[in-house]
Amino acid sequence: MALLDVLQIGRSGLVAQQRALRTTGVNVANVNTPGYSRQRTDLAPEAASRGYGVRVTGVEQIVDALLEARVRAQTSAAAGSGARRDLLDAVQASFPVGSASIGGALQDFFASASALSTHPADLAARTDLLQRAEALAQRIRGTARDLATLQRETDRRAVDEAGEVAALLERVATLNRDVARATATGGDANALRDQRRQALDALAGHVAIRTVERDDGTVDVFARSGLGLVLGTEAARVEARAGTATGLDGDALHEIGVVAPDGSLIPLGGDPGGTLGAALAVRDESVPDAAARLDLLATTLRDAVNAVQTDPAGRDLDGLVGDPLFAGTGALDLTVALTDPRGIAAARSATPGDNANALALVALQTAGQGPLSGATFGDFFGALQARVGADARDAEDRASVDATLLDSAAAQRDAVSGVNLEEEFTDLIRFQRAFQASAQLVTLGDRLLESVLDMVRR
C-alpha cells in the first residue's frame, strides 16, 4: 500500500504544481492589465484517509476591500477635480489678462473720455469715445457670450456623462448576474470580478459611489446621496431631462437623475461627485457666479455713464440734453445706443468749449460705485478676474493633490493586488522545481514497485 501512496503523493504534487504554474502564468500574462488583481493557488496537505499528498483548495484573488474602496473614492475625487480644473480653465480663458481684457477696454474708454474733456468740441475725440464705448460693450458682450456657451457645453457634457453612467450601471448589473451564476455553479468568477472592478472604477470616475458586496457575489452600488444605482442584477435608469432651470442663453438646463417607477426623475442630489459632479458644479455655480458679476459690472457702467450723459444740465454739441450712451438689460446685450458723436453731452452749458460734463464722465473712472460695493469699475473687474483666477488656481492645486492621493492609493492597492514579475518568476522556479521533484517521486515509486515485482517474479 505504501508504495502505491508514493505514486499517489507524486501525482498530487504534479497536479498541484501544474495548477500553481498556471496561476503564475496567468499573473505574468496580466502584468499590464488595468484593474487585474493577482491570483494565488491555495494548497493544503491531503488527509491520510485520501492518501496523503497535496491538494488545491482554490485559486484566490488577492484583494483588500478597504483599499479598493479607497481607490474608488480617490478616483472620483481625482476625476472630479481634474474635470473641474479643465472647466475652470475654460472660464478663466474668458477673462484674459493684459490689454485684451475688459479692464483694458475700460481704461481705453476713460482715456478717451479724458481726451474729450481736453477737446470737448472736437468731433474726432467724440468719435473716438463712441468707438471705445463700442469696443468696451463688445468685449463685455463677448465675455458674457463665452460664459453662456461654456455653460451650454458643460450642460451637454453632463448629459453625455449621464449616458455613460447609465451604460456602466448596465454593465455592472450584467457582470453581477454573471458573477452570481459562476459562483453558484462553483465556476471561476475571478476574471468576471476583475471586469466588474474595472467597470466600477470607471463608474467612480463619473460619479462618487459606495459599494456593498452581497453573499451571492453581486455588488450593490449607491450614489453619494444614498440613492440605489445597482441592486443585485438590476440597474437603475439614469437619465438627463430638460429641467425647469434655464441657462444664461435662456434655454432649459438638464436635470440628471434616476427614473422612478412612476416615470418621474429622482435627482442624484447634492454634489454627485466625479466628472458629472464637476460639470454640474461649474454649470450651476462657477459660471453663473462669474456671469452675475459681469452683469453687475455692465449694468452699473450703463447706469453711471447714462446718468452723466442724460444729466438735465448736460448739453451736447447742439445744446441739447444728451440721450443714453449705453443700452441693454445686462452684459449679454450691452450695446452703444448713441450713434451721432455730436450727441455726446460733454458740456454743462450752452457755452461753446464747455467740458464740465466730460470731466464728470472721466471722474467715474475713480469713483466708487454703490452697486459694486464701493469699488471702482477697474477694481471690481480686477477682483472678478482675480476671483476667477483663484478658483482656477485652487482647482489646479486640488487636482494635483487628488492625483497624488490617487497614485498613493493605487500604489497601496498594487502593493496588495498588483503583479510583481520578480515574485512570479521566483514562483515559477519554485513550482518548476516542485514539479520536477514530484516527477522524481513518481519515478522512484515506479522503480520501487518494479523491484518488488522483480522479487515476486523470482
Next chain:
Amino acid sequence: MIARVTQSTMIRDLLGDVRRLERRMADAQAALTSGKRLRTASDDPTGAALAERLRGESRDLAALRETVSFATAVLGAQDEVLAQADGILARARELAAQQSGSFASTASRQAAAEEVAELERALLSLGNTTIGGRAIFGGLASGTAPFAQLDDPGFDPLNPYSGPTDPFVVRTADDTTLRLTTRGDQVFGAAIAALDGLRQTLEGGASPEASLDALDQAAEVMRAERASVGGRARRASERADEIRAGLTRAEVQLGAVEDADFAAVVTELTQLQTALQAALQAGNVLQESILDHFRL
C-alpha cells in the same frame, strides 16, 4: 511606505514623475517664449488684480500726459501773446508820453492816433489768438472769435468781448484740475479801453496825458495775468514730471508683477531637463528584470 513594489507601481510612479516634469518644463518654456510670468489670472490671482490696477494707472497717466501736454502748449501760447501785448502797451505809452503836453502838433497827434489804431487792432487780434482753432483767451472755444474788431460796425471798446464767461479747466490728476483760460475781457478789457481812449484823444488833437494812468493800469493787469499763466505753466510742467515718474514707476511695478525672471526661468529649465533625463534613465533601469539573472 509601500511594502511591496509592483511593476505597475514603478511604471505609474515613473510616468507621473515624467508628466509632472514635462508640465513644469512646458510652463517654463511658455514663460521664456512669452516673457511673461503672468499669462493667466490663475498664475497669480492677486498679481493679476494688481497688474490690472497698474495697467489702469498707467493708461490714465498716459491720458493725463496728453492733457498736460496740451495745457502746456496753451499756457505757452498765452505767455507769448501776453508778452506781445505788453510790448503793444509799452509802445502806446511811449506814444502817449510823446504826444502829451503842449509841444505836439495836431498833425503829429493825428498821425500818432493812426499808429495807436493799428496797435488796438493788433491787440484785438492777439485777444483772438487760437491754438488748433480754439481761442486761448475765449474759453478755448472754437468758432466765432471772442473779440469784435475795431472796424466792426457798432464796435464797443468798453464791451468788445463776447466769448465764454467760464474758464476752461482740465484734469491733471484724480483730484486736481488746472485752469487754462481767463476770460478774455478780464485780460484785455482794460488795455483795449485804454488804447481806444488814447486813440480818440489823439484823433481829437488833445493831449493824451490822462491816458497814461489807464495804460499803466492795463499793463499791470496784463503782467498779473502773465504771472498767473507762468505759475500755472510751472504747475503743468511739474505735473508732467510727476506723470513721467509715475508712468515709469507703474511700468516697473507692472514688469515686476507680470514679467518673467529670465535668469531664474532658464536655470529652472536646465534643472528640469536634467531631472527629466534622469527620470527617463530610470525608465531604462526598469527594463532590467530577474529574467536577466536567471535561466529557467
